[in-house]
Amino acid sequence: MKKRETSATFGIIGLGRFGLALVECLSHAEKEVIAIDKDEARVKQARRFTDLAMVVESLDQDSLEEAGIQNCDTVVICIGEQVDVSVLTTMTVLNLNVPHVIAKANSLMHGEVLKRLGAKVVYPEWDMAVRLGKGLIYDNFLDSVALEGNVEVRRIQVSDRLIGVSIREADMRRKYNLNIIAIEHCKRTDVDFPSDYRFQEGDVICVIGQIRNIERFENDIQ
Known part of the structure; x- marks a missing residue:
């Protein structure tokens, strides 16, 4: 996906409640948002707010590049429950040289791992x-x-x-x-x-x- 001439572009990976709320908030602020999830029903919900919502079965580097994640100014990884997927996805996004990478964590240990990788960590429930x-x-x-x-x-x-x-x-x-x-x-x-x-x-x-x-x-x- 080619980079558009626009203001800040955001990537949201994982469209649970937290991710979908971010998509809605950013879209209402007229920001360009790339929203991805492997669940088609969640992606369908996100399409109410952005045309760039897409189903991505695998979160490997090739798939994320195809979705245009490398063109984002900020990417938020909203995967909390599956720690291994969260960590691997965060590593992949960081390898794409995205300027700002934020990752959701569900525990202090999970957050410490993400922080050591180089992501900014948020604890929404906490x-x-x-x-x-x-x-x-x-x-x-x-x-x-x-x-x-x-x-x-x-x-x-x-x-x-x-x-x-x-x-x-x-x-x-x-x-x-x-x-x-x-x-x-x-x-x-x-x-x-x-x-x-x-x-x-x-x-x-x-x-x-x-x-x-x-x-x-x-x-x-x-």
């Missing part, structure tokens, strides 16, 4: 469970993005304790070593706000810092 757990523990937790070094960007609903308190008075940098990077208010996101801004009902703050400090802050404002 990540979802962690987010759910945080939502159950912290009343104000909305969402988070994990960074290296136990650092997170977290969206936190302003609690009653913070309403009417200014950013200066909250003094989060000194007390918790946290920085506010954005405030969401009235369906608008502000990244440039004065220190005398007073938190209002319905505000959502986006903070960045060490996870332990974020959790200490959330405990204090509940």
